[in-house]
Amino acid sequence: MSLLRAKIQDVFNEPGCEKNRGKDAKARKEGCSKPLTPGAAAGGCAFDGAKIVLQPITDVAHLIHAPLACEGNSWDNRGAASSGPTLWRTSFTTDLTELDVVMGQGERKLFKAIREIKEAYGPPAIFVYPTCVTALIGDDIEAVCKRAAEKFGLAVVPVNAPGFVGSKNLGNKLAGEALLEHVIGTVEPDDAGPYDINILGEFNLSGEFWLVKPLLDRLGIRVRACIPGDARYFDIACAHRARAAMVVCSTALINLARKMEQRWGIPFFEGSFYGISATSEALRQISQLLVKQGANPEILGRTEVLIAEEEAIAWKKLAAYRPRLAGKRVLLNTGGVKSWSVVHALMDIGIEIVGTSVKKSTVEDKERIKQILKDDNHMFEQMAARELYAMLSEHKADILLSGGRTQFVALKAKTPWLDINQERQHPYAGYDGMVELVRQIDLAIHNPIWGQVREPAPWDCQPAVREERPRTKSETATLHVVQEFVGTTADDFGEC
Structure with missing residues (x-):
């Protein structure tokens, strides 16, 4: 437990976080998130955050050492997609009972479960997640995993992120610590090259990274490891030999990016693949980092040619939607990189932004929003459901872009709604993804159902x-x- 406490304190003092650097010493020790309310951590605890980051590693078994209810539904863990293995979708749990807890059978039952998974599935690794119950009763997860790895000849990775230690965001970072300590650097690749990169914080939601990877392939850039979207265990184990890295979701794995730079000299930058200009800038920065790391400078010219070609194609496709969407008002209730990267592209086709949430945005994200919107009057930290409903029912926005939590507010206000968070069914990354986003907005706004539901009831x-x-x-x-x-x-x- 003392080791876990030390890891948590190290995450709280993360120097790679711009927001954290702006705090005084006392505020920094308190961390980034509000304390959890007892009994209200479901879906937002550290265990949930760790599993979100690690479960998209598709060829490993994810074993929950806990009572059955902690496992939940493995098919409901975001909309990440796999191009091959499906083992990550199989639920594994030790299913501890009250008798196991009282009789101290937790560690024995965990060891037995690891052996059964090894014999039945033969995965390259097993990730073991303790939860509140097993952490409180004192099961030595580290010792069991070490012994099982020696006995069965495979990697058994302890992920120490029980729910009671903090928020989902803290769990994201503890998952990165587990990869750094037990996975990355454990395998030496025999094909390392000057154009290898890592993508950190990309979850391949709805397969959207598959819209970006072909662009990198055309430039001769190989993604050594995409963590965690559509990842393979051995790719992550070899990730320390990449030459550069891009961090997509800074609040999740900034600690992993910084420590990989310290240990293996892998420089990184924070970017986004949402929006046309953001995608182009990300490709430029990747190429520039590779050149600084020794790659041939000719890649810079090829990158600009690719950007010019793809932007021209994308803007030509978007031109068809301009007369249908010009003047339409959009309200974004999201956060992070989407709070500004999506805004820029929508404004370029004549859509008006009436507001954008900055709840999960970094300081840099907020500055970008101010530059794009020319002021900060359209930014809000969070909006209560009552206020959101009042704004939509008064027709101050033509469509709401948000996650599933606020969809029913929009539907009650008889306003079109489009999901742009992790549960979405369509990929929105890259040039083609931006065109798809605009197409979905057009379909939602001009759906004839809205004219019908706004008519008086019979x-x-x-x-x-x-x-x-x-x-x-x-x-x-x-x-x-x-x-x-x-x-x-x-x-x-x-x-x-």
Whole structure:
């Protein structure tokens, strides 16, 4: 437990984080996140954050050493995609019971589970995750994993991130520490080259990294390891021989990028593949870093040629949407790099940004937003559901771009909504991804369903005034039957 405490303190003092450097010593020790409320950590604890980062490593087994409920549904862990192995989608848990806890059988049961996974699946590695229960009862995960690795001849990686130690973001960083301590640098590649790079913090949501990788392939740049999206264990083990790195989600794995630079001299930069200009700038910076690391400078020229070609194609495709979307107002309730990179591309086709969330954005992200929007009046840290509903119901925005948590606010306000967070079904990275995002916005705004749901409900229509005429005897008899049957008079019925 003391070792875990030391790791957590090291993460809190992360010098690679611009926001952390701006704090005083006392504030830095408190970390970046608010304390967790007991009983309210589900979906936002350190264990959840660690599993989010590591589960997309597709060819390893992820074993949860805990009661059954801690495992959850492995198919529900974001929308990361794999181009091959599916072992990462299989749920493994030691399923501890009250009797196991009382009788001290946790470590024995963990060792047995590792052996069963080895014999049944033969993975290159097994990642073991303790949770609140097993951490509190004192199971020595490190010792069990070390003994199992020696006994069974495979890597068994302890991921010390029980839920009670902190937030999801802290769990992200502890997962990076586990990779650094037990995985990266354990295998020496025999094909290292001057154009090898690492991509950190890219989750390949909906397969969107597959829209970016072909661009790098055309430049002769090889992705040694994409951590964690569509990753393989041995690729990550060889990641220390890359020449440069790009960090996509700085709040998740900035500590991993900084320590890899310290240990192996791999320079890194923070960038984004969301938006046309952001993608172009990322390709430039990758090429520039490789040249500084000894690559042939001719790659700089080839990069500019590729950027010019791809931007021309993308803008030509986007031109078809300009007359349909010009003047439309968009509200973004997201964060991180999407808070500014998506904004820039949408504004270029005439879309107006009425607001963008900066809840998960870094200081650099906020500065970029100010430069793009020319002021900070359209930035908000967070917006309560009541305020969000009022803004949408008053038609101050034509569409809401957000995650699944706020979709029902938009639907209740009868406003189009598009998912751009991790649960999305369409890839939005790179040049083609930006075109797809605009296409989805166009489809959502111009969907004819919105015209229908905004019409008055049939039961809200006023009865039509009809010209009275004398009733026949048969009509009068029928009206009396209706009155007795439904408890009202037929004169009360009108037309809508």
